Amino acid sequence: MTCVMCSRAVTSAVSKMPGVYSTHVNLVSETADVLFNPEVVTIEDVGERINNIGYEYMGIHDNSSINNDVIEKKHEENQKRKLYRIVVGFFFSAILMILMFGNFNLGPNASYIMLAISILPFIYVSYPILKSGLTSIRHKNLNMDVMYSLGISVSFLASLISTFGLLGTNEFMLYDTSIMLGSFLMLGKYLEDRAKGKTSDSIKKLVQLKATEATVEKYIENKVIQEKMPINEVLKGNIIIVKPGEKIPLDGKIIDGNSYVDESLVTGESKPIHKEVGSNVIGGSINKEGTFKFKVTNTSEKTVLSQIISMVQEAQNSSPPIQKLADKIIKYFIPAILLIALVSFIVWYVIFRQAFLFSLSIFISVVVVACPCALGLAIPTALTVGVGLAAKYGILIKDGETLEVSDKINHVLLDKTGTITVGQPTLSTIINYSEKSDDEILCIVRSIEQFSQHPISSALFNNEDKQGYELYDVDNFENITGKGVIGSIDDIQYYVGNKKLMNTYDIDLPGSILEDLEKEELDLKTSVILADENNILAIISVEDKIKENSINAIETLHSMDIETSMVSGDNRNTCEKIAEKVGISNVVSEVLPQGKLDYVKQLQNENKIVSFIGDGINDAPSLTKSDVGVAMGTGTDVAIESGDVILINGDLLNAVASIQISRKTMSRVKLNLFWAFAYNIILIPVAAGILIPFNIFFRPEFSAFAMALSSVTIITLSLLLKGYVPEILKDE
Helix, strand or coil, X not given: CCCHHHHHHHHHHHHCCCCEEEEEEECCCCEEEEEECCCCCCHHHHHHHHHHCCCCCCCCCCCCHHHHHHHHHHHHHHHHHHHHHHHHHHHHHHHHHHHHHCCCCCHHHHHHHHHHHHHHHHHHHXXXXXXXXXXXXXXXXXXXXXXXXXXXXXXXXXXXXXXXXXXXXXXXXXXXXXXXHHHHHHHHHHHHHHHHHHXXXXXXXXXXXXXXXXXXXXXXXXXXXXXXXXXXXXXXXXEEEECCCCECCCEEEEXXXXXXXXXXXXXXXXXXXXECCCCEECCCCEECCCCEEEEEEECHHHCHHHHHHHHHHHHHHCCCCXXXXXXXXHHHHHHHXXXXXXXXXXXXXXXXXCCHHHHHHHHHHHHHHCCCHHHHHHHHHHHHHHHHHHHHCCEEEXXXXXXXXXXXXXXXXXXXXHHXXXXXXXXXXXXXXXXXXXXXXXXXXXXXXXXXXCHHHHHHCCCCCHHHCCCCCCEEEEEECCCEEEEEECCEEEEXXXXXXXXXXXXXXXXXXXXXXXXXXXXXXXXXEEECCCCEEEEEEEECCECCCHHHHHHHHHHCCCEEEEECCCCHHHHHHHHHHHCCCEEECCCCHHHHHHHHHHHHHCCCCEEEEECCHHHHHHHHHCXXXXXXXXXXXXXXXXXXXXXXXXXXXHHHHHHHHHHHHHHHHHHHHHHHHHHHHHHHHHHCCCCHHHCCCCCHHHHHHHHHHHHHHHHHHHHHHHHCCCHHHCCC
16 A cells, blocks of 8 residues: 555445445554454455455454464565566666667667667566556546556657657657656655554564463373463463573463563563562563463463553554544545646646647656655554554553643643552551550451451551461451441450441540541551450551652653642542652542542543543543543553553553653654645645746656655654653653
């Protein structure tokens, strides 16, 4: 495909097939997403339809590296054929130019000799363009190959007619121009294909991360054996052995051994992470040193890596709203250029009474130099590179519209727990008012809390397995929603919870204990009170630490003129203290999910472009309603599904990096559009002869070269985006 008219032709042809529900064609990756009913139409039917309208169906592009290798080889063969045509074209056009301008006397049969030299090279070089152009005309698709075919065939046919004296002379020679024109056009296609291929390197690298085999441990006849298996045959629950230096083939949980694992290419985390029994591992990451076994939890397309690849592909195939403007312009572009070329020919031939050869060259120059390819490539190439760049840092952007909206964000709302803080509180302090030992106090609280699903329960065990502790037997356990839990140990009733629970059961809270509670809150701790039927026994506090990068991330947002607010369901004291530490002045605390959602709506009503960053189920409504929802990949599945941007490693720095990448990508889109328009606005009048009074004549060959240069310039500008490092990650 050469321009947006090609992608439109494929979209239109496939969409009209019975059983096809939707079609989206990506000009840059030259792939199509087709949703169809397999009982009505097959993928082979779709492929045949694409072949029939003049394009080549190359197979199914999926996340299988084997299948994609076959497609890659076909691309390489196509590129080689283009290169051969370029070499042959320039060689023979050089010979023709030497014969024409080198004072060689070829006698009265000079025109026939020129025809004999040029006929076969012309057919060889121009065949793909002419074939594509004719097929497009047959299917009423006015694309750039039609324009190129027009330019090439007009110059060659005019020369052919002149050779046989049908123009009144046999000195009308454009054979060299015809072949050189074809050669430059082929060179443009060759360079464009090479550059386009590089824009989607991110997907190729992700696909290459996939292992093809896994070492599976099996029990056969009471013997343990290890067997190499293709990963597609590995089942959920199988035990996999990973040795030092090997790729981890699938997702799973370690059941034996430990090691450091490099997850940088999957999550963007630069440092190897220590993994031990109970740790999750991600398929595609690299085992650095130890040997371990893990139980498979996700296979095939359900692995994290497969989902990342799918998400990046979908994002690259999407279009930002600004694409609609470019599409509208391109729709009228080619007819307008044909009109300008025809008017230019008439003006020079009829009004200025110039030679037919000269006027025809003007016509060809205009037809060839005007190219909507650059305009068609300006947005998708930058988008493809931008989305791939984000994926490199573990930032998954769901679609092109998110990139465009992220560029305009001016207010960021941050959830507290799991976003600004680590989100995994651990046991911090015990203030003991009883005669029992701290260990006994802790044992009583843990014995009762082991039946609770509240996050504080896990924190009391320091997030370790509750089964690993010696605990008392508990009777009459009861969960009091929003207040705490109660239970009996050795016929003594215990209460574990907040002030509301104590008030409910008329347990007196002395002023000194309330002061201790407030002090713990101001120290950013969350506390529970332990009491028996008569007295307060202790205050037990858990602490959630602020993430290492939260302060830096929020400072950077402020330096980018973006306002911030903390929105949390936690108590006011803790929220305000944490907000003060990280530099946020606007705090909305003690709110339910509806309260968070209402605050998002309130800011949007004030014409703010709002991004919400969160990780919990209670954040899902706000993530969905905000202009750009940023979900922590370490959070819940619901939050991830609701987000427009997913941060795989849950680092707040990456939330800022996603905005910086969006801004850079959109600035590159605007630069590309500028150059795409600039080439046409400057060169079309030049090709039409506006500089001829100054003795500057733009030959058709120059037009072909300029056409190629415009597309290559746009793609090169997009490729330069690959070297961009978000400012906030430069020191990481």
